[in-house]
Amino acid sequence: MTTPPVLSLRGATLAFGDRQLWHNLNLEVRPGEFLAVLGPNGTGKTSLLKTILGQQKLTSGTIEFLGEPVTRGSRRIGYIPQQKLLEQGTPLRARDLVAFGVNGHRWGLPISSRAERRQVDEVLASVGASEYANMPVATLSGGEQQRVRVGQSIAGGPSLLLCDEPLISLDLHHQRQVSELIDAKRKALNTAVVFVTHDVNPILGMVDRVLYLAGGRFRIGTPDEVLRSEVLSYMYDTPVEVIRSRGRIVVLGSPEGYGVHDHLEHHVEGAER
Amino acid sequence: MNSDLWNQIFGFANYGELLVLVKNSIIAGALLGVVGGLIGPFVMTRDLAFAVHGISELSFAGASAALLFGANVIVGSIGGSMLAALLIGVLGARARERNSIIAVLMPFGLGLGILLLALYTGRSANKFGLLTGQIVSVDNPQLLVLVVISVVVIAGLVVVWRPLSFASVDADVARAKGLPVTAISIAFMILLGLATAVSIQIVGALLVLSLLVTPAAAAMRVTASPLLTPLLSVAFAVTSVVGGILLALGGGLPISPYVTTISFIIYIVCRVIGARRGAGGISGRVVPASPEAIAR
Numbered sequence: 001m002t003t004p005p006v007l008s009l010r011g012a013t014l015a016f017g018d019r020q021l022w023h024n025l026n027l028e029v030r031p032g033e034f035l036a037v038l039g040p041n042g043t044g045k046t047s048l049l050k051t052i053l054g055q056q057k058l059t060s061g062t063i064e065f066l067g068e069p070v071t072r073g074s075r076r077i078g079y080i081p082q083q084k085l086l087e088q089g090t091p092l093r094a095r096d097l098v099a100f101g102v103n104g105h106r107w108g109l110p111i112s113s114r115a116e117r118r119q120v121d122e123v124l125a126s127v128g129a130s131e132y133a134n135m136p137v138a139t140l141s142g143g144e145q146q147r148v149r150v151g152q153s154i155a156g157g158p159s160l161l162l163c164d165e166p167l168i169s170l171d172l173h174h175q176r177q178v179s180e181l182i183d184a185k186r187k188a189l190n191t192a193v194v195f196v197t198h199d200v201n202p203i204l205g206m207v208d209r210v211l212y213l214a215g216g217r218f219r220i221g222t223p224d225e226v227l228r229s230e231v232l233s234y235m236y237d238t239p240v241e242v243i244r245s246r247g248r249i250v251v252l253g254s255p256e257g258y259g260v261h262d263h264l265e266h267h268v269e270g271a272e273r
Numbered sequence: 274m275n276s277d278l279w280n281q282i283f284g285f286a287n288y289g290e291l292l293v294l295v296k297n298s299i300i301a302g303a304l305l306g307v308v309g310g311l312i313g314p315f316v317m318t319r320d321l322a323f324a325v326h327g328i329s330e331l332s333f334a335g336a337s338a339a340l341l342f343g344a345n346v347i348v349g350s351i352g353g354s355m356l357a358a359l360l361i362g363v364l365g366a367r368a369r370e371r372n373s374i375i376a377v378l379m380p381f382g383l384g385l386g387i388l389l390l391a392l393y394t395g396r397s398a399n400k401f402g403l404l405t406g407q408i409v410s411v412d413n414p415q416l417l418v419l420v421v422i423s424v425v426v427i428a429g430l431v432v433v434w435r436p437l438s439f440a441s442v443d444a445d446v447a448r449a450k451g452l453p454v455t456a457i458s459i460a461f462m463i464l465l466g467l468a469t470a471v472s473i474q475i476v477g478a479l480l481v482l483s484l485l486v487t488p489a490a491a492a493m494r495v496t497a498s499p500l501l502t503p504l505l506s507v508a509f510a511v512t513s514v515v516g517g518i519l520l521a522l523g524g525g526l527p528i529s530p531y532v533t534t535i536s537f538i539i540y541i542v543c544r545v546i547g548a549r550r551g552a553g554g555i556s557g558r559v560v561p562a563s564p565e566a567i568a569r
Contacts, residue, residue, distance in 0.1 A: 053449050073451035081445045089493045091314055091502040092442050104439035105450055107432055110499055136497035152446070162449065 004067060005030055006160050006192040007052065012061035014047055021047055022218050025061070027211065031159065032190040034183065034206050036197060036223075039213035045196045048213075049162050052194065053077070066159060075105060078153030078191070080166040080182075083146050086138040094140065094148045095133045098123050101155030119155070127151040127181055143174030150178065154185045161186060163195040167202055175202040182206075200227070201248045223249075282524050291522050297411040298475070302514035304423045305472055305484060309514075310507030311430050312468045313489025315461065318441045320368055322486045324361050324462075327375035328469045330382035331357035333478035335470075336403050337389035346403075347418050351470040357382065358466030362459045386478075406477035406529035415474075422471050429464045437461055438499060475514065476529050483533040484510055491540040494547035509539045 005028040012025040021044030029035050037045050050056035051063055054072040063070050065077070078101070086092065098120045099112055112120065124133045127147045132140055137148065146166055153161055163182065167175040183206040186193045195203060200210070200223065210226045212219045214235040219226050227249055232240040241252040316325055335353020339346045357378055365371025390400045401407075411419070430437075440447040440454045448454045465485075472481045488509035492502045517532030 055448070071451065073449045075451055077449055079446050079449035086442065087318075087320075089497075090318055090442055091493055091497050091499050092318075092438075093497055093499075096438075096499050097443070100439045100443065100446070101450075104435060104447065105452055106435055108435055109431060110435045110438060138497075156450075 003031055006033075007063075007065055007194070009063045010061055012051070012063055013059045014044055014051065014056070015059045020216050022213060023216070025218055027220060029160070029192045029194060031192055032186060034186060034193045034195065034203075034208045035211060036195050036200055036203060036207045036209075037211045037213065038197065038200055040198070043213040043215075045213060046164060048211075049164055049194070049196060052160075052162060053079070075156060076159045078156065078158035078161040080146070080149050080153045080161070080163045082165045082168050083142050083149075083170065085142070085145070088138045090136065090138045092137050093134050094129055094137055094144075095120050095124060097137050097148050098129075098151045098155055101152035123151045123155045124148075126185075142170055143177065146170060146174070146178045147181065150181050150185065154189060154191065157189055158191055161191050161193045163193065163197075165197055166195075167197065167199075172202075179203045179206065204247065204249065227251075280524075282526065283520065288523060292519075295411075295518060295522060297413065297416045299515055299518055301411050301416055301419045302475055302518050303511050304420060305475055306488075306511030306514040307507050308423045308426050308468050309472060309484035310488050310510035311427060311503050312465060313485050313487075313506045313510065314493065314502045315430075315437060315441055316465065316485055317489050317493060318438075319458075319461070321465065322482065323372055323375050324358075324365075325465065325469060325482055325485050327361060327379045327382070328354045328357040328466055329473055329478045329481040330379045330386070332382075332466075332470050332473050333403055334382040334386035334389065336473065336478075337386040337393070337400075340395065340400070340403070341389045341393045345418075347415065347422075347470065347474060350473055351422070351467065353382065354466040354470040354473075355463065358462040358469075359459070362462030366455075366458075401527070402477065403473065404477050404479050405527045406475055406480060406532070407527060411474075419471055419474065422467050426464050426468050426471075429460070433457060433460060475518075476532050477527070480529040480533050483529075483536045484514065487533075487536040487540050488513065491536070491543035494540075494543040495550070509536065509543075513539065 007027070007029040009025050009027045012027075013023045014021045037048060039045055047056055051058060052065065052070060054070045065071075065074060096110075099110070099116065101123075102116050102119055103112060121130070121133070124130050127150050129144065129147050129151060132144055137145060140148065149166070161182070166182070167178060170178060179202045182193065182195070183203075185191065195207075197203065200207065204223060207223055209220060210223050212226050212232070212235065214232070215237055217235045219231055219235060225231075227242055229240060229242045232242060232251060239253055243250045243252060316322060332350045332354035335356070336346045336350040338344075338353075339349025360378065361371060361374055365374045386403070390403070393400060436447070436452050437457055439450075440452055440457045444454050468485060469481055472484045476484050489502070489506040491509050492505035496502055496505060513532050513536035516535045517528050520531045521528040
């Protein structure tokens with residue numbers, strides 16, 4: 001007997017006007033599965049997340065979360081957005097951001113019960129953020145902020161974790177740390193992960209399946225099945241070469257240079273403190 | 274000459290008798306301090322300082338219309354600010370759109386208000402008071418209206434506090450969690466409109482920011498705690514308004530320069546304290562960050 005899928009799309013099509021992003025997409029994501037959504041910009045990666053969050057309607061087809069049609073957001077979904085630095089002076093400490101993940105939906109004053117405070121402390125410890133728990137989030141470095149965000153996203157024990165380029169603007173060291181943290185959490189909580197990224201390399205060792213979107217086409221499979229020269233050449237409709245070198249994947253000749261690690265500027269930890 | 278000027282700014286003759294006369298104003302002022310202090314941190318985190326200014330100008334137009342047509346000034350004021358708050362809230366979801374909408378509304382409101390006041394032939398102190406504030410003794414029915422509206426705003430804030438904080442600092446995640454972010458935002462604009470309308474009655478349309486923004490901005494310089502920020506902000510706002518009324522009492526000048534000066538001084542002091550303490554705020558790291566600790 002198989003476990004019911006966390007997320008299922010059937011015959012899902014999304015088009016804006018006559019521009020079709022994806023057509024007849026069938027996809028089931030199982031509990032604990034790590035799905036990477038790859039492809040160049042403008043192919044509907046972020047739109048897929050918006051569809052899952054009920055903010056974007058499908059042109060046709062159905063999408064279900066935990067066996068029900070998607071609603072506008074859900075408490076059973078954890079969400080890690082792109083790292084964006086909060087405004088200096090924002091009255092919010094790391095622990096408050098995590099607390100939102102625990103009880104941010106409840107009305108009333110932001111007074112947490114003792115049990116909730118303990119839960120927040122545990123989450124902070126589990127993502128290695130205890131030491132800066134009481135610091136204003138805005139004063140934390142990019143890597144620290146993303147750790148706290150991972151904590152926030154898993155604090156409610158979600159069934160599905162949506163990650164929208166969470167590693168962008170982090171240096172290689174912190175990319176690895178944050179992605180390993182996400183991987184460890186999904187294993188511990190059996191949470192399905194849908195991870196949108198333009199660079200698969202930091203998460204290559206964790207990914208169960210890849211959804212590759214390009215040129216109005218898509219391909220689903222394991223990284224070995226999808227990230228091959230023939231497959232991508234067909235999708236891009238132009239000769240593309242996939243090179244594997246020392247555990248990394250580099251795609252040569254794709255129109256948008258997918259897979260070439262394109263942020264070499266190193267975000268120096270602590271420099272902005 | 275010099276001492277004349279001094280006495281005009283700070284006069285304390287017959288202070289005790291004057292104090293009795295403005296008892297209502299002091300109560301109203303303290304209440305407005307609480308309202309302004311509580312709503313201020315949200316104005317700051319939602320980047321709505323400019324919106325407050327825009328709302329207050331339309332509120333001024335509404336109050337001027339009420340004055341001209343002999344209606345209740347507070348009601349006119351609320352009408353104007355509700356209209357502005359909803360327009361800004363509905364049309365200006367994104368910061369850039371919002372700023373242009375406010376920039377369009379604000380001079381229109383101010384111009385309309387000036388026109389209406391020019392047509393008004395009553396007491397001129399009434400006119401000036403709408404713009405720069407007044408300590409005209411608040412009468413009992415007026416005080417009742419102010420109290421009721423203030424209580425509505427405070428109660429409204431208490432109800433939406435947590436989701437409002439969440440949506441204010443982290444709208445994308447709040448929306449993903451299923452929070453009605455848009456509805457919360459509209460609800461907040463209504464509360465802000467009400468708060469602006471009542472603040473105008475004391476500090477005037479031009480200087481509402483000193484009550485709704487400056488105290489919160491000062492508090493946020495010295496703390497990042499979501500609990501301490503509103504408490505300090507309230508303390509600063511109440512000090513500014515009540516202190517302003519008490520100082521303005523003897524001089525016969527408008528109340529607003531006193532209020533704005535006190536709140537400005539508090540802000541400067543907080544800035545200095547914040548700068549001396551460094552970016553870490555009141556609570557810092559438990560352990561000084563070392564490369565090993567980060568790598569862990």
